[in-house]
Amino acid sequence: MSFFGETPAQLISDYQSTFTYTCTFLGAVSLLTWEYIVTFDREVHLVWGRKTTGATVLFLLNRYVMFVQFIIQLPFSFLISTSVRSSALQHSSSDFSVYQGCLVLNRVLAVFSIAPYFIWAAFSSLRAFAMSERNTPIALLVLLLSLVPTGYNIYDFSRDVPINLPPPIFCIPTFPSLSASFIDRLLLRRWTVATRICLIVADGLVIAVTWLRTYRFARTAARHHVRAGIIRLLLRDGTIYFVILLILNLLHIAVKITQQTNFITTFEEPLTSIMISRFLLNLREVDSAAPSSVGEDGGEAGDEEGMGTLRFVTSVVGPLGEPLDHSFVDDDVEEITEEVEEAQGS
Numbered sequence: 001m002s003f004f005g006e007t008p009a010q011l012i013s014d015y016q017s018t019f020t021y022t023c024t025f026l027g028a029v030s031l032l033t034w035e036y037i038v039t040f041d042r043e044v045h046l047v048w049g050r051k052t053t054g055a056t057v058l059f060l061l062n063r064y065v066m067f068v069q070f071i072i073q074l075p076f077s078f079l080i081s082t083s084v085r086s087s088a089l090q091h092s093s094s095d096f097s098v099y100q101g102c103l104v105l106n107r108v109l110a111v112f113s114i115a116p117y118f119i120w121a122a123f124s125s126l127r128a129f130a131m132s133e134r135n136t137p138i139a140l141l142v143l144l145l146s147l148v149p150t151g152y153n154i155y156d157f158s159r160d161v162p163i164n165l166p167p168p169i170f171c172i173p174t175f176p177s178l179s180a181s182f183i184d185r186l187l188l189r190r191w192t193v194a195t196r197i198c199l200i201v202a203d204g205l206v207i208a209v210t211w212l213r214t215y216r217f218a219r220t221a222a223r224h225h226v227r228a229g230i231i232r233l234l235l236r237d238g239t240i241y242f243v244i245l246l247i248l249n250l251l252h253i254a255v256k257i258t259q260q261t262n263f264i265t266t267f268e269e270p271l272t273s274i275m276i277s278r279f280l281l282n283l284r285e286v287d288s289a290a291p292s293s294v295g296e297d298g299g300e301a302g303d304e305e306g307m308g309t310l311r312f313v314t315s316v317v318g319p320l321g322e323p324l325d326h327s328f329v330d331d332d333v334e335e336i337t338e339e340v341e342e343a344q345g346s
Contacts, residue, residue, distance in 0.1 A: 062276050152195045199249045244275055
């Protein structure tokens, strides 16, 4: 039996790759499901029980688009059509056809696979905007860099030709070893590395503007003789989250360069979704614990200074520019912030 002129060795390699991918996919599904279970009570309390803001929409999209993507992907582990299975076992490669159900599943999966990158780009851009004191050029640069993988993914998905094959491969976008010539695979690797470098630069910019704001905070704290350790400040400003995202992209590049088959994205994408969901939940927790000085219309009850920023942060992205609360790690983080604010007001 030979599919598309493949040798037995190539078939064995394809089956092994499919088995490995299936295992990693089920592991990623388990990880995401576990995350939803352990944080669902916080979601109900901090998201569903409060007024809807831009941050709420961002959180829900980030949390559930990935979950829907995995649900759509589950049928790919089963044969779509038994008739195609029979012809696959009995006829030559010319008898293979793109089954309509497989085609529809692949197109829907493509949409839900690309959508998270738009969400993550918006998140990084809005965080950069909030932390850089409404610096639009920086926010736009972060947005454009974060969208580079999205453009490439759209192009890549447009080239897919879904096909239904015998077990254990079943319905797939393209047959693994049919990714054409060595030159095509080399170009694919280079494009993948280039898109990840763009994401790394975007994450680096968010970290840079965050550190600049943290530096100003630390300088103010030192001026008023308030002790603020570096670990506490990194937890406070959310740097840890973006450093982890940056490391995930570095790992993606490293694996792509050293290995022909890259299954790290199977875990990278749900981990990215989890990190951003935790980040937004933490911000909502801080916001819910703080006394509100904002009216129902999104306006400030106090003076007019800084009203634009406050309306943006509150009505559009919620507390996206606020410090984080890691009291479960260090109870002094909140005390440091309060001491600095009191010192500034005195």
